[in-house]
Amino acid sequence: MAPLLRNLAVAFGLLVSTGRNGVSAQTTPPEAQGLHSLFVAAGKLFLGTATETNNFNDSAYLAIANNKNEFGLYVPENSQKWGPIQPAPKQFVFTSPDAVAAKAKANGQLFRCHTLTWHSQLPTFVANGTWTRDTLAAVIQTHISNVMGHYKGLCYSWDVVNEALNDNGTLRDSVFLETLGTDYIPLSFAAAALADPTTKLYYNDFNLETIKAKADGAVKIVQLVQAAGVPIHGLGFQAHFRVAQTPSQASLVATLERFTTLGLEVTFSELDIAQRLPANDTSLQQQARDYVTVVASCLAVPKCVGITLWQFTDKYSWIPSTFPGLGDACLFTADFAKKPAYSAVASFLAAASTTSASSASSTGIAGAVSSSAALTNESLVLATAGEPGTISELKSGSSPFATMIMISGMSGLLWPVVLAVLFVL
Ligand SMILES: *[C@@H]1O[C@H](CO)[C@@H](O)[C@H](O)[C@H]1NC(C)=O
Ligand SMILES: *[C@@H]1O[C@H](CO)[C@@H](O)[C@H](O)[C@H]1NC(C)=O
Ligand SMILES: *[C@@H]1O[C@H](CO)[C@@H](O)[C@H](O)[C@H]1NC(C)=O
Ligand SMILES: *[C@@H]1O[C@H](CO)[C@@H](O)[C@H](O)[C@H]1NC(C)=O
Ligand SMILES: *[C@@H]1O[C@H](CO)[C@@H](O)[C@H](O)[C@H]1NC(C)=O
Secondary structure (H helix, E strand, O other), rough: OOHHHHHHHHHHHHHHHHOOOOOHHHHHHHHOOOOHHHHHHHOEEEEEEEEHHHHHOOOHHHHOOOOOOOOEEEEEOOOOHHHHHOOOOOOOOOOOHHHHHHHHHHHHOEEEEEEEEEEOOOHHHHHHHOOOHEEEEEHHHHHHHHHHHHOOOOOOOOEEEOOOOOOOOOOOOOOOHHHHHHHHHHHHHHHHHHHHOOOOOEEEOOOOOOOHHHHHHHHHHHHHHHHHOOOEEEEEEOEEEEEOOOOHHHHHHHHHHHHOOOOOOEEEEEEEEEEEOOOOHHHHHHHHHHHHHHHHHOOOOOOOEEEEEEOEEEEHOOOOHOOOOEOOOOOOOOOOOOHHHHHHHHHHHHHHHHHHHHHHHHHHHHHHHHHHHHHHHOOOOOOOOOOOOOOOOOOOOHHHHHHHHHHHHOOOOOOHHHHHHHHHH
């Protein structure tokens, strides 16, 4: 909790200095202020970036990434995924994500954590193991309690379950679905709530912004977790878009609001906007409009807390190797020059914070503090709204974790009481 509070205090410090320097802010060109500072001044908590230790020997990269006015949050691009972090049973490799966390802390940046239960980038022992419901539930619990326990108090949020949906809105085939059915989802969130009650628990996926059937599926996931009496706090929209195919602001806002009305906060968690190579002036101008559309959509939704870029420079973007022929998706070129999209976002945010004045700034930190403080109340509401027995078919077996699921599912006890009972057990 203390690091989170410290980070919030850092964000508060940023807000105070922005307010005090209101006059000079008008004369400093938007491009010189940094995107995170501009986003905070417009009322949001962070504009962050994915990064990884294999970027940390690049001084030109670090000169931008370490500037907390530019990026207020880091998320490890790969090293917290299950395969790299627990490659063999109970062998945990924290070296790289620890280095990313340490750099974020040194820079005064928030730390977003990614990801726990995901069908992809799994180690062989999980993907190709032979499992029963009890043994796989125990493996999930061991993974989540160790990894989240290691980063306890350090993460603004955790992507607990990632990409569980097919594009048609059904649950994706995986070792988790095959063995545990839909129970693996509330079970993962319950393990996460137990491992670190101070962080925000997210479901994260792609194409929710463009395919209504998939967003319908995500609504069902949220309702499944809530009905089990288990906390879920946020929905991450990956926002891997294409130039000229980015949804309109009205469409994005409507999709985000489907989840805020369920009581969640929302974020664009992996934003990049790819285009066919080579880019030209026309496509770069369209990319600038598309980036502004995404940023404007977050600004228009009070419970959209921030945006994270999936790398900020084309030099390290995952797009060209994954989608041959596409690229040029980031705000900076491979040579670290600011693209038209960077300038457009900076100008848009500078105008937005000028028009919304200081009241918008205070919403940023007030919202952050109150949503953090409201965690307990939110959990209580979710717990009492639970439908008893939703996942009670899970065999209690010998695992205390399974027993906990039984307690929560069958009696609809208040979540803190469930946690207290477990600690006593
Ligand atoms: C950083 O290290 C990686 C290998 O660890 C290497 O491939 C890359 O060229 C290095 N980059 C710089 C800028 O030194
Ligand atoms: C699981 O086994 C299949 C078939 O041998 C193989 O293709 C796949 O790569 C394995 N998965 C992992 C994560 O090791
Ligand atoms: C949904 O998509 C999955 C994966 O492509 C497919 O296996 C399944 O049959 C589809 N279900 C429906 C109802 O279309
Ligand atoms: C710019 O790129 C777009 C997208 O690839 C293409 O459709 C268009 O013809 C290009 N325009 C010019 C002037 O090359
Ligand atoms: C929690 O709920 C109670 C009763 O509704 C309310 O009085 C209290 O202010 C709430 N606390 C927070 C932190 O929201």
